[in-house]
Amino acid sequence: MTTDAQILTALRSAQGGGVSGSELSQQLDISRAAIWARIEELRSFGYDIEASPHRGYRLVSAPDHLHADDLLSRLGKTRTIGRDIRVFQETTSTNDVIEKLARDGVKEGAVVFAESQSKGRGRLGRKWMSPPRKGLWFSLLLRPAMRPSAATQLTIAAAAALSRAIRLHTGLKPEIKWPNDIVIRGKKVAGILTELSAELDKVKYVILGIGVDVNLSAGEFPHEFRKLATSLKIETGQSIDRAELAAEILRELDRDYARICAGQFTAVADEWESQCATLGHNVVIRLGDRQIQGRAESLDVDGALLLRTLHGHLETIIGGDVTLEK
Amino acid sequence: MTTDAQILTALRSAQGGGVSGSELSQQLDISRAAIWARIEELRSFGYDIEASPHRGYRLVSAPDHLHADDLLSRLGKTRTIGRDIRVFQETTSTNDVIEKLARDGVKEGAVVFAESQSKGRGRLGRKWMSPPRKGLWFSLLLRPAMRPSAATQLTIAAAAALSRAIRLHTGLKPEIKWPNDIVIRGKKVAGILTELSAELDKVKYVILGIGVDVNLSAGEFPHEFRKLATSLKIETGQSIDRAELAAEILRELDRDYARICAGQFTAVADEWESQCATLGHNVVIRLGDRQIQGRAESLDVDGALLLRTLHGHLETIIGGDVTLEK
Numbered sequence: 001m002t003t004d005a006q007i008l009t010a011l012r013s014a015q016g017g018g019v020s021g022s023e024l025s026q027q028l029d030i031s032r033a034a035i036w037a038r039i040e041e042l043r044s045f046g047y048d049i050e051a052s053p054h055r056g057y058r059l060v061s062a063p064d065h066l067h068a069d070d071l072l073s074r075l076g077k078t079r080t081i082g083r084d085i086r087v088f089q090e091t092t093s094t095n096d097v098i099e100k101l102a103r104d105g106v107k108e109g110a111v112v113f114a115e116s117q118s119k120g121r122g123r124l125g126r127k128w129m130s131p132p133r134k135g136l137w138f139s140l141l142l143r144p145a146m147r148p149s150a151a152t153q154l155t156i157a158a159a160a161a162l163s164r165a166i167r168l169h170t171g172l173k174p175e176i177k178w179p180n181d182i183v184i185r186g187k188k189v190a191g192i193l194t195e196l197s198a199e200l201d202k203v204k205y206v207i208l209g210i211g212v213d214v215n216l217s218a219g220e221f222p223h224e225f226r227k228l229a230t231s232l233k234i235e236t237g238q239s240i241d242r243a244e245l246a247a248e249i250l251r252e253l254d255r256d257y258a259r260i261c262a263g264q265f266t267a268v269a270d271e272w273e274s275q276c277a278t279l280g281h282n283v284v285i286r287l288g289d290r291q292i293q294g295r296a297e298s299l300d301v302d303g304a305l306l307l308r309t310l311h312g313h314l315e316t317i318i319g320g321d322v323t324l325e326k
Numbered sequence: 327m328t329t330d331a332q333i334l335t336a337l338r339s340a341q342g343g344g345v346s347g348s349e350l351s352q353q354l355d356i357s358r359a360a361i362w363a364r365i366e367e368l369r370s371f372g373y374d375i376e377a378s379p380h381r382g383y384r385l386v387s388a389p390d391h392l393h394a395d396d397l398l399s400r401l402g403k404t405r406t407i408g409r410d411i412r413v414f415q416e417t418t419s420t421n422d423v424i425e426k427l428a429r430d431g432v433k434e435g436a437v438v439f440a441e442s443q444s445k446g447r448g449r450l451g452r453k454w455m456s457p458p459r460k461g462l463w464f465s466l467l468l469r470p471a472m473r474p475s476a477a478t479q480l481t482i483a484a485a486a487a488l489s490r491a492i493r494l495h496t497g498l499k500p501e502i503k504w505p506n507d508i509v510i511r512g513k514k515v516a517g518i519l520t521e522l523s524a525e526l527d528k529v530k531y532v533i534l535g536i537g538v539d540v541n542l543s544a545g546e547f548p549h550e551f552r553k554l555a556t557s558l559k560i561e562t563g564q565s566i567d568r569a570e571l572a573a574e575i576l577r578e579l580d581r582d583y584a585r586i587c588a589g590q591f592t593a594v595a596d597e598w599e600s601q602c603a604t605l606g607h608n609v610v611i612r613l614g615d616r617q618i619q620g621r622a623e624s625l626d627v628d629g630a631l632l633l634r635t636l637h638g639h640l641e642t643i644i645g646g647d648v649t650l651e652k
Contacts (some may be wrong), residue, residue, distance in 0.1 A: 123525060145614075147644060148474050152526055179526065194526050199449060199519070200478050200505065201613075201645020287527075288471075318473060319527020 001072055003028060003038055008073035011049070011059035018055030064133060066113050066243060074247035080109040081140060081254040082247075088112065090132070092119040094139035095195060095209040101141060102197070102205045108143035111250065120211065123180065123193055123319070128211050131220060135231075136212040136246050140253065143205050144261060148198040151206055152303030152318065153268075155179055155194045157260050158208050160272040161252035162190055166212075169248045170236050175277035178296065178305050178322055182212075183277060187230035189213050210249070214240050269299050278322055283307070287320040296322075327398055329354060329364055334399035337375070337385035344381030390459060392439050392569060400573035404580040406435040407466060414438065416458070418445040420465035421521060421535040427467060428523070428531045434469035437576065446537065449506060449519055449645070454537050457546060461557075462538040462572050466579065469531050470587060474524040477532055478629030478644065479591050480583075481505055481520045484534050486598040487578035488516055492538075495574045496562050501603035504622065504631050504648055508538075509603060513556035515539050536575070540566050595625050604648055609633070613646040622648075 001009070006028050010019050021032045028035070039049055039057060046063025047070075062070060068085045075082050084107065091097050091114040098112045114137050120128035130137040142154060156179070163174045163182050166189070174182045174189065182190035193209035213231040221229050232240045259268050273279055278296045285292045285307065294309040305317040327335070332354050336345050347358045354361070365375055365383060372389025373396075388396060394411045401408050410433065417423050417440040424438045440463050446454035456463040468480060482505070489500045489508050492515070500508045500515065508516035519535035539557040547555050558566045585594050599605055604622045611618045611633065620635040631643040 124528060148522070148524070149644075155526060195524070195530075196474070196526075197521070197523050198474070199521055199645070200481060202450060204521075318475075319525070 002069050003030065003034075004042060005069035005072040007035070007038055007042065008047075008059070008070055011057060012073055014058070016058070018050075018052065018058040020056035024057065062243065064242060066115060066136075066246065070243055071113075071246055071250075074243060075250055076247075078109075078251060078254040079258050080142075081257060082109065082111050082250040083107070084110040086110070086112050088114040090114060090116045090118060093117050093121055093209070094137055095121070095193065095207050098139040098141050098207055099195075099197075102207065106141060108141055108205070109254075110141045111138055112140075113138040113246070121193065121209075122191055122211075128191070128193075129222065129225075130211065131216065133242070134216045134220065135214045136210070136242055136249070138246070139207055139209045140250075141205060141207060142257065144203055144257075146203050147201055148196060148203055150302050151194060151196050151198075151203060152179065153260055153265050154206055154208060154257075154303075155192055156265075156272050156299065156303040157256040157268045158192050158194075158210065158253060160268055160275065161256040162192065162210065162212070162249060163275050164271075165245065165249040165252040166190070166232065168252075169245045170232055170240065172232065172235050174275070176272060176275050178276060178278040179303075179319065184230055184235050186277075188228060189230050189232060189235070208253075212245070212249070214242050214245065265301070265303070269303070273299065278305070278324070282325040284323045284325060285317055285320040286323075287317070292317070292320075293325075328395050329356065329360075330368060331395035331398040333361070333364055333368065334373075334385070334396055337383060338399060340384070342384070344376075344378070344384040346382035350383065388569065390568060392441060392462075392572065396569055397439075397572060397576075400569060401576055402573075404435075404577060405584050406468075407580040407583060408435065408437050408576040409433070410436040412436070412438050414440040416440060416442045416444060419443050419447055419535070420463055421447070421519065421533050424465040424467050424533055425521075425523075428533065432467060434467055434531070435580075436467045437464055438466075439464040439572070447519065447535075448517055448537075454517070454519075455548065455551075456537065457542065459568070460542045460546065461540045462536070462568055462575070464572070465533055465535045466576075467531060467533060468583065470529060470583075472529050473527055474522060474529055476628050477520060477522050477524075477529060478505065479586055479594075480532055480534060480629075481518055482591075482598050482625065482629040483582040483586050483594045484518050484520075484536065484579060486594055486601065487582040488518065488536065488538070488575060489601050490597075491571065491575040491578040492516070492558065494578075495571045496558055496566065498558065498561050500601070502598060502601050504602060504604040505629075505645065510556055510561050512603075514554060515556050515558060515561070534579075538571070538575070540568050540571065591627070591629070595629070599625065604631070604650070608651040610649045610651060611643055611646040612649075613643070618643070618646075619651075 024035045025032045048060040050058045066087045068087045094112045116132035117130035120130035122128040159176045166174045180192040190212040195207045197204045215233045216231040294307040297306045307315045350361045351358045374386040376384045392413045394413045420438045420440050442458040443456035446456035448454040485502045492500045506518040516538040521533045523530045541559045542557040620633040623632045633641045
């Protein structure tokens, strides 16, 4: 952890109380002058840090900017995810950035956030709108020991974790639309794009790209999306602390990734199923030119959707666009 | 096609006869002086081109160097594969080079050869020995519209094409060892490494890395491989024209890739099965820590191996190391 992250962690653990310069100096094993210089630097980033002779330093508020040290300090200890966090002000797509890191051998668990993306993308090359500081646009790198066909497990785990984190942080009741969308009252609020690099029988790495519409107001969505998409701000009626939500999501992702690695996909899938808006319903699935109708029954061991078709066959569905039948 | 490739094509189509400077000048629509300059350049690369006032230019021999223009001139018309050929004297791994091209948006069918690789690799990160000018070490880029799980079809097609090209060019009778090796008298002579980049339900691109031990003599194999590996030179007792073999392989790959794209995997699989040394035999398959014994029965629709285990179950096998039981 960097010095800034350690300072922020210490201030946060005081929970609104103060921490004296000498305490910080001891804890971090650097001079009080150096602490002072770092505090000044944090202030210049927008952190409101009070200093008083009696109470020491106190963190009053943090800016609505994502900042790697701040995210690390909020995150606390995780097993894999978020040990390495990088924040870009703007990039083409966080998936592209992390793919470069993956090829350079960066360890799994690395996370790349961007305050905005010029070429954010959804599934099948679709555009993903990512306006500056209105959402969480990030990607994480995983190197699971699994077959490519099992990678759907990771999308399932990410959806369960994302939905849980949103519920914990906002009190909203998000639902999962198979395979990769989080919806609230039928409108999309977050999505997951899973990309992988593999040999035939072995994943080299998986990239989970996650986009959450956090603080967009209705007018900030393009007209054609207003009936289909929403944001956490619209649903709760208030602005959401993006950094705190980001930390919550990373913690939940870390927890579910650990479960997948430990072979506990069934537990993850059970939780996923309890939040799923797709299972048990009659759906139409478009797969390229093909269209299949049926009842979404359950997930298979790899996380694929088992669909009971009108002819009574059970089909295994990996991707596609799902529409609920009225 | 470049001017050099056009000149070589014209000289080759004369089949040992000559082509006059004025014919070449007309065909290529450049001056006789320019033709002369290109011929001089080709000679400097090692092409033995005779020039006589009566017979014109005549290609006597080509050097044992891979040269993109030469490969293009030998290849003739293909549908997809080899329209874009690049030759490197040395590189880390041709798969790495073509992966960069893939991300830069290069069209499918591009082929990268290297005269030697410093970090050639086989399946599961294993090292692949690629000494200078002793073999064919190359990679090709495909962008098929398929699910990731169907990518095994491409390995199957490549193995069938590679085996056929070796048979056509050398008269040897190679066999295919599932999933990715070509063997002669039980010894490995060529291998295929399939790598893919994908979303969960859609391949973005597939890279086929192919290595063929062409002109290595027995002493050039590391001691520990001598019982396991062989070369076309060892098996035929003579040096093989690498460029001609390369063109043959690319033509056959082009043919089988077209069949896969046209949905004719069954035809490819039938041909593959007739050359397969694995099907119909009792085998042991090592998958990581796991080991499965059974009888290799056939391929499934995606190109996976169907194994009848000792307990009578039919298992679908995607990768692993296969050993024939005695």
